[in-house]
Amino acid sequence: MRIRRFNKVEQLFHLFLIITFLVQAGTGFSRFFITTAWGKKLSYLFGGYDTSLLIHKWTGGLMIAGFLLHLIYLLSRVNWQNLGKSIFGPDSLVPNLQDARHLWQRILWLLGLGPPPKLERWAYWEKFDYWAVFWGLPLLAVTGLMLIYPLQTCRILPGWALNVAALLHRAEAILAVLYIFLVHFFIGHLRPSSFPMNEAMFAGTVEMEEAMAEKPAWVERLKEEGKLEPATAKPPALWYRIIYYIFGYSALVFGVYLLVNGIIYSPYVRLH
Amino acid sequence: MEKWINRRKGLIPVMIGLLAAMLLFPQAAFSQEEVASAIRRYKEREASTGYYEQYEVRPRHERPFVSIPGVRQGIFPYSPSAAQVRTRNRMADSHLGIKFYRHRRCEDCHIKETRDIHTTRANLTCRQCHGGEPVAGINFYYSPLNPLRRHAYVCAKCHEGSSASFAAYVVHEPAAGAPATKESFPLLYYSYWLMLLLLAGTLAFFIPHSIMVGLRELFWKKGKGGE
Numbered sequence: 097m098r099i100r101r102f103n104k105v106e107q108l109f110h111l112f113l114i115i116t117f118l119v120q121a122g123t124g125f126s127r128f129f130i131t132t133a134w135g136k137k138l139s140y141l142f143g144g145y146d147t148s149l150l151i152h153k154w155t156g157g158l159m160i161a162g163f164l165l166h167l168i169y170l171l172s173r174v175n176w177q178n179l180g181k182s183i184f185g186p187d188s189l190v191p192n193l194q195d196a197r198h199l200w201q202r203i204l205w206l207l208g209l210g211p212p213p214k215l216e217r218w219a220y221w222e223k224f225d226y227w228a229v230f231w232g233l234p235l236l237a238v239t240g241l242m243l244i245y246p247l248q249t250c251r252i253l254p255g256w257a258l259n260v261a262a263l264l265h266r267a268e269a270i271l272a273v274l275y276i277f278l279v280h281f282f283i284g285h286l287r288p289s290s291f292p293m294n295e296a297m298f299a300g301t302v303e304m305e306e307a308m309a310e311k312p313a314w315v316e317r318l319k320e321e322g323k324l325e326p327a328t329a330k331p332p333a334l335w336y337r338i339i340y341y342i343f344g345y346s347a348l349v350f351g352v353y354l355l356v357n358g359i360i361y362s363p364y365v366r367l368h
Numbered sequence: 369m370e371k372w373i374n375r376r377k378g379l380i381p382v383m384i385g386l387l388a389a390m391l392l393f394p395q396a397a398f399s400q401e402e403v404a405s406a407i408r409r410y411k412e413r414e415a416s417t418g419y420y421e422q423y424e425v426r427p428r429h430e431r432p433f434v435s436i437p438g439v440r441q442g443i444f445p446y447s448p449s450a451a452q453v454r455t456r457n458r459m460a461d462s463h464l465g466i467k468f469y470r471h472r473r474c475e476d477c478h479i480k481e482t483r484d485i486h487t488t489r490a491n492l493t494c495r496q497c498h499g500g501e502p503v504a505g506i507n508f509y510y511s512p513l514n515p516l517r518r519h520a521y522v523c524a525k526c527h528e529g530s531s532a533s534f535a536a537y538v539v540h541e542p543a544a545g546a547p548a549t550k551e552s553f554p555l556l557y558y559s560y561w562l563m564l565l566l567l568a569g570t571l572a573f574f575i576p577h578s579i580m581v582g583l584r585e586l587f588w589k590k591g592k593g594g595e
Contacts, residue, residue, distance in 0.1 A: 130489065131488055131489075205584070206577075206580040206581065206584050207580075208584075221574075221577070224574075228570075246527070246534060246537075247527070247529050247530065247531065247534055250531055250533040250534040250536075250537075251531070251533070253533075254533055254536045255533050255534045255535055255536030255537035255538075256536050256537060256538050256553070256555075256556075258537050259537060259538050259541055259553070259556055260555050260556055260559050262485075263544055263556060263559050263560060263563070264559055264563065267559075267560070267563035267564070267567070268563065270567065271563065271566060271567045271570065274567070274571060275570060275571070275574070278571070278574075278575065278578075279571075279574040279575065279578055282578045282582070283578060283581075286582065287578070287581055287582045287585055288582065288585040288586045289585050366483050366488065
């Protein structure tokens with residue numbers, strides 16, 4: 097038996113984010129590393145140095161649109177009659193005291209000093225994943241827009257703000273790329289309970305046993321509220337599984353390719 | 369008529385002087401902005417640059433480099449060698465008197481300045497902005513790179529519509545994390561260290577965390593399978 101974890105809209109948002117993020121990482125890296133042999137090769141994939149920038153700008157625009165759509169979606173999901181519970185309740189991604197407690201219990205468990213925490217629907221590291229994108233994307237968007245429209249920006253800000261914007265854009269991009277390709281990929285693919293691939297985001301559902309093992313408090317709450325029955329779902333079709341395995345692994349391979357080469361070639365990029 | 373001239377003899381040298389001054393001062397560049405209205409001058413367009421009620425362009429107060437407090441004080445604020453460096457960027461020939469200058473290349477001395485985006489990415493050469501020999505100091509009054517007219521004479525060559533504010537972009541960016549940058553470009557320095565701390569902090573927590581989770585789950589699963 098499987099229970100639903102993500103609805104279709106959330107899955108679409110994630111798919112959109114995967115594609116746009118990889119395009120931005122690829123085009124951004126091809127420009128950042130253009131002075132190295134690998135960077136040149138990478139830029140050919142996107143039509144060269146100038147076309148890379150063009151793709152980067154348009155994809156950035158798409159990401160901003162996606163973020164605004166996501167904000168609208170968030171507003172539609174808030175239960176305005178019961179605002180407090182809706183924002184700080186267990187179905188919300190807003191961090192709360194319980195997360196700090198879970199973090200502490202989990203560290204103890206990792207060291208073999210206690211039982212695992214009874215996690216709710218969203219674990220603290222999943223919340224971190226979400227909020228990292230949530231504040232990282234606007235930072236990249238604002239600094240990116242400043243760099244796309246430098247003359248207009250300089251009407252309100254002095255020109256040296258562009259130096260700072262370029263630095264912030266690069267630094268946040270490097271942070272995002274390292275986090276996603278190291279930590280997020282490890283959690284999603286490599287750790288034993290996910291290996292070879294955590295299908296929750298693509299299937300939209302998780303195995304009952306899996307949920308019981310990692311998120312017991314969530315399943316218990318669903319049972320208590322009588323929502324377990326409506327939350328059950330059919331397993332994904334085989335053809336669909338094959339598609340998302342191929343897609344997921346392509347994304348993984350491309351990400352690791354960017355990460356490994358980025359690390360190898362980073363000493364040769366001289367931009368101060 | 370003669371009487372009139374004799375009475376105003378003192379005016380003639382003044383008028384000659386004014387004529388000479390008109391010839392000597394540089395002509396307005398075509399790209400310089402014009403006053404839009406006597407009352408509301410560029411309020412919207414150049415709000416970032418400060419006061420336009422009195423002056424057409426006022427770029428210099430926007431330099432991000434702040435002077436070091438306690439150093440520029442007294443009648444002789446700098447040592448003789450430091451003063452020489454500081455006066456050089458006001459000279460018509462900034463390399464005047466440098467030994468074997470003719471046999472040297474820019475990057476022999478200005479190596480750091482060849483490593484920013486304008487040179488490594490846009491493939492600009494030094495001469496394209498700084499001009500040919502003799503290279504004028506950037507603060508020399510008639511230099512095209514003087515902040516007074518830099519946006520119009522240099523930046524606008526590629527960046528069409530460039531304003532004085534836009535020209536305050538620091539082309540030869542200092543190393544963002546270097547201690548000296550804390551004094552010269554504080555915002556860049558603090559942004560750099562803030563982002564680096566964020567990066568190091570995030571990875572320092574999540575990489576060991578992921579490895580521990582991986583190991584723990586490996587043993588946990590094994591234990592479970594054995595039961």
